[in-house]
Amino acid sequence: MTRNPQLNAGGELTHLLTLEGLPASIITHILDTAEPFVSIAEREVKKVPLLRGKAMFNLFFENSTRTRTTFEIAAKRLSADVINLNIGVSSTAKGETLLDTVDNLCAMNADLFVVRHSQSGAPHLIASHLIATGRSHVHVVNAGDGRHAHPTQGLLDLYTIRHYKQDFRALTVAIVGDVLHSRVARSLIHGLTTMGTAQVRVVAPRTLLPTRVEGLGVHVFNDLRVGLRGCDVVVMLRLQNERMKGALLPSAGEYFKHYGLTDEKLALANPEAIVMHPGPMNRGVEIDSPVADGARSVILPQVTFGIAVRMAVLSIVSAA
Amino acid sequence: MTPDDGLPDAEAALSALVERMHGAVAHDAALVGIYSGGAWIAERLAARLPGTHPVGFIDVSYYRDDYALSGLKPNARRTSLPFEVDGASIVLVDDVLYTGRSVRAAINELFDFGRPERIELAVLVDRGGRELPIEATYAGARLAVARNLSIVLSRDPGGTLSLGVEPITGVG
16 A cells, blocks of 8 residues: 555655545644634734745635635635635636646745645645655645545534534434535545544435445435434535436425424434534525524534634644 | 752742742733743742732744744644733743743734733743843743753642753754
């Protein structure tokens, strides 16, 4: 087996590409590092000089306002310089390859690449290229690739769960919805199992589950009412509207009836259960407004924690 | 303390520090301890000095100049300054003053919270060896220690402070 390209020879995290295969000690280190970063937002001057003089390039080959913005805020709170590239309308459209784009940005003295791409494996390709060309001082953070992984979302979900529920080993977590197309679900499942979560469930119609999903170490439920029983954490996934056209589902209304989270269904989970959602939400499709805005929803704290978690990741890889 | 390591008794040094600060420090000065040793001393000073002294804590991890060399230390603590920094009279408190780099970092961090009227520095032990133009306003003890040794303050469960020496690991 080849060495995990995310770790350098000293075993330190130098690129963040996926949570799959990442040791629990590194995940815990990231979550611990994120904790004091949360309070920096409350200061008069909302930044610290940790990454002063570093240049971070947001390479977004696929749109995502929220993820790009939170990475930008995280980098700015660490005093890094942020350059946003709108790749869709620039070099790639003119025919430049991904690695040529990377080489050009390295020639501009980039220190960090935050990469979002519709092709699974694109951030891995960039990291391998940097390693092969001896540029170990340049770091890659995956901001979502294809259906593969979205590790910072997985980490902020883990942070949120630990914040409200402390010990993973005592928890039952249900991930509900379009697991098939969700890199968020995949990253969270790997993170939860690595951290020793007592039981991880996926709840979805068969058409929205990957084949052999049990191989990831999860329990499969097709009935939401059954899957919610005894849960401490409920993670709702976004139903991507475009899936409706692919004959995977009859209609949004039908989906909501069976898989939409309402107060009445949430009552089947444990009384202290929290509700999470990676955003953007489709109210009335996967989640009912009274739940999304209710006392057990931690959807907005997830966003706040996401900045601190991304600050932790950027500062840890930069020091490796 | 062992009789032959040449270190002063930490509690005696604390008493000497209190004596030097008594009457010299503003009656409402905030005491800001640098984690972790300085935090213990700031709490003890607040209890023993006359006047009313708000106590704050500062973790300089994000302001250190050796981040590029040694990375981020695990277990950074949350900086907490429960008073108005603008216009405040502040005494930074640390256990050991050596190169002066932690104090430089702490002063930079304080200014990200506001503009203090004045900042003084109180340390339990000044061991010399400065690499920056920084001096203590008040010191409990002064001594010389070999460069390859680090002075470490510890606190027992009853709250009693003691000083020890350890070989230096990594960047001080």
